[in-house]
Amino acid sequence: MPSLPIEQARLRKILDSRGNLTVEAELVSGKVRATASAPSGASTGETEVVAFSKSGIDEAFDFFNRRVKNYILGFNALDQRGFDSLLHEIDGTENFSNMGGNVSTALSICAAKLASSYLGIPLYRYVGGTAYGRPPSPLGNVIGGGKHTRNGTTIQEFLVSAQGGSTLESMITNAMVHRRVGEKLSQELPGCSVGLGDEKAWTASITDEKAMEILRESVDEVSKERGVRILTGTDLAASEFFDGKHYVYRDRKLSRDEQIDFAVSLAREYGFYYIEDPMDERDFEGFAEITKKVGGSALVVGDDLYTTNPRRIAEGIEKKATNGVLIKVNQIGTLSDTVESVKLATRAGMLNTISHRSGETTDDFIAHLGVAFSSRFIKSGTIGGERLAKLNELIRIEEELSTD
Numbered sequence: 001m002p003s004l005p006i007e008q009a010r011l012r013k014i015l016d017s018r019g020n021l022t023v024e025a026e027l028v029s030g031k032v033r034a035t036a037s038a039p040s041g042a043s044t045g046e047t048e049v050v051a052f053s054k055s056g057i058d059e060a061f062d063f064f065n066r067r068v069k070n071y072i073l074g075f076n077a078l079d080q081r082g083f084d085s086l087l088h089e090i091d092g093t094e095n096f097s098n099m100g101g102n103v104s105t106a107l108s109i110c111a112a113k114l115a116s117s118y119l120g121i122p123l124y125r126y127v128g129g130t131a132y133g134r135p136p137s138p139l140g141n142v143i144g145g146g147k148h149t150r151n152g153t154t155i156q157e158f159l160v161s162a163q164g165g166s167t168l169e170s171m172i173t174n175a176m177v178h179r180r181v182g183e184k185l186s187q188e189l190p191g192c193s194v195g196l197g198d199e200k201a202w203t204a205s206i207t208d209e210k211a212m213e214i215l216r217e218s219v220d221e222v223s224k225e226r227g228v229r230i231l232t233g234t235d236l237a238a239s240e241f242f243d244g245k246h247y248v249y250r251d252r253k254l255s256r257d258e259q260i261d262f263a264v265s266l267a268r269e270y271g272f273y274y275i276e277d278p279m280d281e282r283d284f285e286g287f288a289e290i291t292k293k294v295g296g297s298a299l300v301v302g303d304d305l306y307t308t309n310p311r312r313i314a315e316g317i318e319k320k321a322t323n324g325v326l327i328k329v330n331q332i333g334t335l336s337d338t339v340e341s342v343k344l345a346t347r348a349g350m351l352n353t354i355s356h357r358s359g360e361t362t363d364d365f366i367a368h369l370g371v372a373f374s375s376r377f378i379k380s381g382t383i384g385g386e387r388l389a390k391l392n393e394l395i396r397i398e399e400e401l402s403t404d
């Protein structure tokens with residue numbers, strides 16, 4: 001194996017889009033240098049790795065300086081699997097609670113970026129080889145609530161994805177829907193305060209039904225004006241409003257069975273194609289019931305359910321829980337574990353969606369992973385610099401792919 005020994009390694013603190021501290025890693029070998037940063041979630045899954053050690057980012061940095069740095073100096077950055085195993089070994093826990101999953105994520109992605117730049121190939125090619133389909137369709141949040149806002153809808157995300165055109169065309173259409181929704185919210189709800197949530201989706205103190213009505217009207221109008229098909233979707237992030245017995249909405253409480261019926265109606269009556277985390281993250285069986293009923297026409301996606309964890313995905317496959325999986329590197333902590341999850345899901349016939357986190361950085365690596373993983377969607381908002389950093393990079397990749 002050719003060698004690219006890591007000669008310098010450092011971490012620095014940077015701010016994410018919520019104004020919280022996160023980490024950027026920098027690795028150097030000879031004349032090659034790479035940086036990578038890790039985002040943070042707000043509606044985190046129970047089985048995600050820990051973003052930073054229990055006492056916070058300072059402890060994680062201290063651990064890096066005392067325990068990690070010396071081990072990775074001299075390591076061959078072209079050996080991604082070896083590098084990721086080394087990170088696990090040094091950390092010594094199941095959930096990266098010593099090193100911090102955000103530190104391992106930043107280092108792992110950084111090693112891949114260093115290698116790809118040394119080899120003179122783009123990251124998507126380094127990770128994915130040479131077989132690609134279409135780049136993933138942008139899937140963006142236009143109305144938001146849950147943990148991403150103060151007083152929005154109970155459901156965390158109402159999403160759109162324009163189909164058929166180029167990445168840029170799809171981004172333009174999605175942004176038009178976003179604008180239209182904003183106009184409708186202020187026209188139809190005078191006096192109601194309307195703002196933007198963590199992912200730059202509109203937020204207002206309205207019921208989920210009202211949000212769905214505004215979404216439907218906006219999508220129908222923009223779809224007609226642009227002559228494009230626009231898929232709608234939702235991330236319920238249902239664990240966040242499950243109290244152990246009921247799903248507690250702003251205006252009503254649903255039992256488990258009623259929640260299943262509601263999720264089914266989202267596909268059948270409201271026409272949602274994409275349905276993420278409709279049930280509590282422990283309820284594989286509930287997911288399976290929904291998938292059995294609507295999986296032929298809709299994508300039922302596990303995010304908090306799987307946390308990009310191969311063991312959880314294997315359980316989901318066995319129980320036929322979903323036909324889709326959300327992929328976020330910092331839920332599992334390394335690129336190699338992420339690749340394993342994607343392979344497992346793909347072999348079982350699941351479609352994957354590569355995803356941003358609600359607290360993002362301007363790092364655009366998920367655009368590359370979306371292409372490398374042949375993701376069906378890339379969930380990365382509709383507006384906002386840190387969201388568009390990924391989609392704009394996808395425009396560049398698409399250009400490159402079309403001239404191959």
Ligand SMILES: O=C(O)[C@@H](CO)OP(=O)(O)O
Nearest residue numbers: 041042043044356357358
């Ligand atoms: O639930 C999700 O899918 C994500 C991104 O939209 O949110 P968070 O990063 O807060 O987990």
Ligand SMILES: [Mg+2]
Nearest residue numbers: 235237276303
């Ligand atoms: Mg989610």
